[in-house]
Amino acid sequence: MSTASEPAAAGHAATEPSAAPQAGAVKLTMILSGAVFALMMVFGLIMRAAQGQWIELDPALFYQILTAHGAGMVGTAALSGAAILWYFSGRHVVLTAGIYWAFLGLFLLGVVLILGAIFVGGYGGAWTFLFPLPALSGGAWEAGAAAAFMLGYVSIGVGFLLYYLELGRQIHARYGSLARALGWNLILGREDKNPPPPTIVAAAAVTIFNSIGIILGAAVLVASLVHLLVPGFEVDALLAKNLIYFFGHVFINASIYMAVTAVYEILPEYTGRPWKSNRLFAIAWNAVLIFVMAVYWHHLLQDVVMPPWMLVVGQLVSYFSGIPLIAVTAFSTFLYVRGSKMTWDLASSLLVLSVAGWSVGSIPASIDGMISVNKVMHNTMWVPGHFHTYLLLGEVAMAFGFMAWLVRGKTISQMGGLDRAAFATYLAGAAGFVTVFLFSGAASIPRRWAVHYEEWLTHDRIGTLFSVLVVLGTLIFVLRFVARLGRSEG
Amino acid sequence: MLVRALPSVLAAVIGGGVLWQATDGAQAFTSEAARRLDVVRAPRAVPAVQLEDMAGRQVPLLPQAGEVVLVEFIYTVCGDICQIAAADFAEIRDRLQARGLRVRLLSVSFDPVRDTPEQMAIYGDAHDADGAMWTVARPLQQDLPDLLELFDVTVIPDEWGGYQHNAAIHVITSDGRFSAVYDTDAVEAVLAYAGGGQP
Amino acid sequence: MRMICLALLAFAEAVALREAAVASPVQHVLVQMPLLVLAGFMAAWDLKIPRGWAVPLLLAALTVFLFWMLPRNVDWALSPAGETAKYITLPLLLGLPLRLSWPWLGPILRGFLKANALSMLGVLGFLYTHAPVRICNSYLVSAQHDLGFAFLYLAAALACLWAIPVLFGHPRRGPLGAAGCSRCGA
Numbered sequence: 001m002s003t004a005s006e007p008a009a010a011g012h013a014a015t016e017p018s019a020a021p022q023a024g025a026v027k028l029t030m031i032l033s034g035a036v037f038a039l040m041m042v043f044g045l046i047m048r049a050a051q052g053q054w055i056e057l058d059p060a061l062f063y064q065i066l067t068a069h070g071a072g073m074v075g076t077a078a079l080s081g082a083a084i085l086w087y088f089s090g091r092h093v094v095l096t097a098g099i100y101w102a103f104l105g106l107f108l109l110g111v112v113l114i115l116g117a118i119f120v121g122g123y124g125g126a127w128t129f130l131f132p133l134p135a136l137s138g139g140a141w142e143a144g145a146a147a148a149f150m151l152g153y154v155s156i157g158v159g160f161l162l163y164y165l166e167l168g169r170q171i172h173a174r175y176g177s178l179a180r181a182l183g184w185n186l187i188l189g190r191e192d193k194n195p196p197p198p199t200i201v202a203a204a205a206v207t208i209f210n211s212i213g214i215i216l217g218a219a220v221l222v223a224s225l226v227h228l229l230v231p232g233f234e235v236d237a238l239l240a241k242n243l244i245y246f247f248g249h250v251f252i253n254a255s256i257y258m259a260v261t262a263v264y265e266i267l268p269e270y271t272g273r274p275w276k277s278n279r280l281f282a283i284a285w286n287a288v289l290i291f292v293m294a295v296y297w298h299h300l301l302q303d304v305v306m307p308p309w310m311l312v313v314g315q316l317v318s319y320f321s322g323i324p325l326i327a328v329t330a331f332s333t334f335l336y337v338r339g340s341k342m343t344w345d346l347a348s349s350l351l352v353l354s355v356a357g358w359s360v361g362s363i364p365a366s367i368d369g370m371i372s373v374n375k376v377m378h379n380t381m382w383v384p385g386h387f388h389t390y391l392l393l394g395e396v397a398m399a400f401g402f403m404a405w406l407v408r409g410k411t412i413s414q415m416g417g418l419d420r421a422a423f424a425t426y427l428a429g430a431a432g433f434v435t436v437f438l439f440s441g442a443a444s445i446p447r448r449w450a451v452h453y454e455e456w457l458t459h460d461r462i463g464t465l466f467s468v469l470v471v472l473g474t475l476i477f478v479l480r481f482v483a484r485l486g487r488s489e490g
Numbered sequence: 491m492l493v494r495a496l497p498s499v500l501a502a503v504i505g506g507g508v509l510w511q512a513t514d515g516a517q518a519f520t521s522e523a524a525r526r527l528d529v530v531r532a533p534r535a536v537p538a539v540q541l542e543d544m545a546g547r548q549v550p551l552l553p554q555a556g557e558v559v560l561v562e563f564i565y566t567v568c569g570d571i572c573q574i575a576a577a578d579f580a581e582i583r584d585r586l587q588a589r590g591l592r593v594r595l596l597s598v599s600f601d602p603v604r605d606t607p608e609q610m611a612i613y614g615d616a617h618d619a620d621g622a623m624w625t626v627a628r629p630l631q632q633d634l635p636d637l638l639e640l641f642d643v644t645v646i647p648d649e650w651g652g653y654q655h656n657a658a659i660h661v662i663t664s665d666g667r668f669s670a671v672y673d674t675d676a677v678e679a680v681l682a683y684a685g686g687g688q689p
Numbered sequence: 690m691r692m693i694c695l696a697l698l699a700f701a702e703a704v705a706l707r708e709a710a711v712a713s714p715v716q717h718v719l720v721q722m723p724l725l726v727l728a729g730f731m732a733a734w735d736l737k738i739p740r741g742w743a744v745p746l747l748l749a750a751l752t753v754f755l756f757w758m759l760p761r762n763v764d765w766a767l768s769p770a771g772e773t774a775k776y777i778t779l780p781l782l783l784g785l786p787l788r789l790s791w792p793w794l795g796p797i798l799r800g801f802l803k804a805n806a807l808s809m810l811g812v813l814g815f816l817y818t819h820a821p822v823r824i825c826n827s828y829l830v831s832a833q834h835d836l837g838f839a840f841l842y843l844a845a846a847l848a849c850l851w852a853i854p855v856l857f858g859h860p861r862r863g864p865l866g867a868a869g870c871s872r873c874g875a
């Protein structure tokens with residue numbers, strides 16, 4: 001399926017320096033990510049158990065936890081994805097360490113502000129800070145808490161902006177233009193002596209769409225802040241909603257598109273075949289670049305005031321959004337894995353699982369994107385069902401796979417008993433957990449309800465049991481990572 | 491190291507200070523907010539101007555014998571704000587009357603050429619301003635610029651031969667000073683303020 | 690010398706727009722004020738400063754920029770005192786220091802400033818197109834809306850201007866970090 005006939009040896013040699021620069025910073029990031037993932041999963045578990053009425057939870061606290069879980073998970077997914085992308089981009093371009101530390105520092109500052117806003121200030125307006133909710137707390141929180149929450153976002157956004165400026169700059173310096181880094185030469189059939197490797201194609205695409213997301217996101221954040229602090233200034237609510245979902249959607253998608261570089265760079269070590277960019281691959285990524293920015297429209301299918309053409313396009317785009325890329329990635333993974341005698345250790349298993357989970361997760365997303373279905377499903381558990389699938393079984397699995405790979409040791413060997421058990425627990429738990437969400441959605445159980453009716457409790461309780469498994473699996477992954485990190489570095 | 495950072499730190503501090511000053515401590519970003527803040531901090535003495543009301547009588551702008559005067563600037567053929575504001579003004583009048591407070595309400599026209607007493611009477615009728623507690627009045631053309639300046643009211647002609655203007659309720663306290671500005675619909679706040687100084 | 694003439698030209702043009710600035714905020718904020726900044730920018734074209742001055746001067750420029758962005762100062766700029774202040778500070782304390790510090794700013798900082806400029810234009814567009822109150826007392830609500838849209842169009846234009854060289858490579862120059870004014874750098 002390859003159309004590229006570039007000198008493979010030369011291209012490959014450049015991608016093989018032994019030690020990645022800034023590995024220490026990346027490992028630190030992964031410890032943080034692992035710990036926060038685990039903590040936020042416990043929050044998720046608490047919410048699920050509260051919905052199932054196994055524990056008592058004050059609804060106000062439920063919404064604070066929901067906000068923390070949403071913002072924390074999205075932030076951590078993005079953080080771990082960014083660490084992975086930085087690590088592997090460092091194999092192809094020279095990146096400045098200072099920028100990464102600034103990024104990490106701003107990120108943590110943002111986390112502090114957000115946690116303070118939620119648990120000190122009582123902010124519970126959900127991670128989407130949908131205008132004008134932050135300003136209408138009904139006394140549950142002060143304007144200051146909502147402002148701190150948004151300032152936390154701003155800080156994280158600035159960190160990411162610096163990150164992408166550096167990444168984009170170095171890619172630009174090495175490849176002359178982002179268009180070339182996106183593989184346009186491959187697409188147009190032009191000769192390119194040094195075609196961009198998959199990681200660089202991904203990096204270029206994410207740099208572009210996430211920078212746009214951040215710039216627009218910053219605009220709506222600051223406008224909301226002005227509205228919050230200087231009453232009298234108003235914001236067009238529909239435009240704000242559009243921008244917020246644009247930003248949120250692009251940002252969470254970017255986390256997967258960054259993390260997937262782990263698959264591109266690590267699996268070849270197991271299969272023995274380098275993963276190279278070819279025409280189809282480049283086309284898929286360029287398509288994603290466009291689609292990812294239009295797909296958020298499926299969140300607005302119920303806003304009758306939206307221009308109809310946007311909704312129709314949103315529906316179409318939803319069908320096709322991830323498909324080209326997921327198809328290419330999944331198909332290639334399948335080909336690579338099938339033809340090789342690959343060793344199934346924890347890293348490779350998690351990475352292959354992540355590709356599968358990501359692909360499967362896109363199916364319920366497309367279903368939700370159909371206007372007819374959306375009218376019924378949109379505010380049901382179907383929605384958390386679809387994104388938990390591609391996050392829990394996709395992005396998070398990629399991150400855990402990357403972590404396992406970082407501490408894989410000198411030789412690759414088959415999974416031991418504990419690894420096997422952890423993997424099975426995680427897989428079973430996550431699969432069961434998201435299936436329950438999807439079933440609940442199909443049964444019209446609404447999302448974001450702190451208190452559930454009697455009829456729904458069975459769903460919630462089964463979901464809770466599965467979440468316990470996910471938490472267990474995660475704890476083993478993270479502890480194993482930390483333990484081995486300590487061992488390998490003395 | 492420290493010495494090299496000093497000019498930057500200094501510049502940042504000065505810059506922050508300038509902006510802090512320029513926004514009255516991050517409180518006022520628009521000229522409307524700025525004027526409201528300024529009036530509260532430094533009430534302005536109101537001159538003894540006579541107005542002509544809808545019956546052609548002379549009425550003083552200044553409070554008489556311990557009363558409080560509430561002033562709105564309007565023009566009678568206004569299509570939007572002045573009409574809505576008048577409804578709130580009427581409510582304020584009714585509630586003040588019920589509480590027996592000594593307050594006078596004035597709707598002052600900033601278009602004295604077109605707003606003749608007859609014209610003002612039409613506006614008064616429409617909003618139930620009977621000339622007792624609340625009347626509509628116009629200044630002499632020559633007094634107008636000073637009045638607008640004193641109250642910081644900006645009037646600009648719009649596309650349809652009318653005006654756009656900052657609408658608000660201006661409070662003149664019994665000591666003859668213009669000392670507060672409220673939104674035209676801030677009924678409760680005005681009642682509290684106007685009633686505050688009196689039994 | 691040529692640059693000084695251009696600077697004077699820009700200044701003269703700005704003064705010529707006095708009347709228009711009273712009538713329309715777009716002319717005021719997006720034509721006259723930028724012309725004044727341009728005048729200072731051009732006047733300093735051939736001047737050089739030591740590196741240590743770059744950041745303080747940039748901060749000074751940012752302060753002045755933010756000062757004139759405040760709606761109340763847009764109103765004030767139409768009064769005699771404010772007008773004088775505008776004619777003096779925009780060229781001398783914004784255009785000039787910006788030009789002097791720009792060559793010293795690293796690509797990341799430049800990119801950051803540009804991205805911020807786009808975001809802030811977006812915010813302004815957001816607020817001005819939808820404010821239920823008049824933000825500037827000196828202008829009609831409809832003019833205020835026009836200004837909001839003008840901010841958005843400007844943001845779109847700048848985004849294209851800055852993104853195209855990064856996306857497709859510099860037409861004449863070799864690869865360079867941040868796009869835009871690379872010629873006036875170094």
Ligand code: HEM
Pocket residue numbers: 040041042043044045047048066067069070071073074077126127128384388391392395396446447448449467470471
């Ligand atoms: C053990 C694992 C997890 C559990 C038990 C869990 C549980 C939950 C629950 C109960 C909700 C609220 C559902 C509702 O609307 O009623 C929720 C929402 C959410 N979860 Fe998770 N979750 C887990 C993992 C994750 C992961 C890994 C991510 C992302 C990387 C994630 C992201 C989100 C987001 C973005 C929301 C939406 C918040 C909102 O509606 O504002 N979750 N989760």
Ligand SMILES: [Cu+2]
Pocket residue numbers: 564565568569570571572573653655657
């Ligand atoms: Cu009016």
